Amino acid sequence: MxxxxxxxxxxxxxxxxxxxxxxxxxxxxxxELYNIWYEHVQRNAQNCFELLEEAYPQDxxxxxxxxxxxxx
Numbered sequence: 813m814x815x816x817x818x819x820x821x822x823x824x825x826x827x828x829x830x831x832x833x834x835x836x837x838x839x840x841x842x843x844e845l846y847n848i849w850y851e852h853v854q855r856n857a858q859n860c861f862e863l864l865e866e867a868y869p870q871d872x873x874x875x876x877x878x879x880x881x882x883x884x
Contacts, residue, residue, distance in 0.1 A: 816867045823860045830856055 813821070830853045835845050 820863050820867060823856065823863060827856045827860050
């Protein structure tokens with residue numbers, strides 16, 4: 813496995829772990845705990861997305877077509 817693929821796999825494992833560890837907003841819910849978890853997951857998701865875009869760039873014409881369909 814090349815370095816980028818290993819880095820991406822490690823990031824995805826961490827992201828899945830973070831999402832699985834999400835605090836449940838039930839009784840006794842602590843907003844501060846949720847905010848800490850949320851910031852952590854958002855940072856890891858952004859890192860995964862950036863690496864994914866770098867390693868496997870998406871064709872921008874597909875994105876333009878999708879956006880145009882949304883605003884018909």
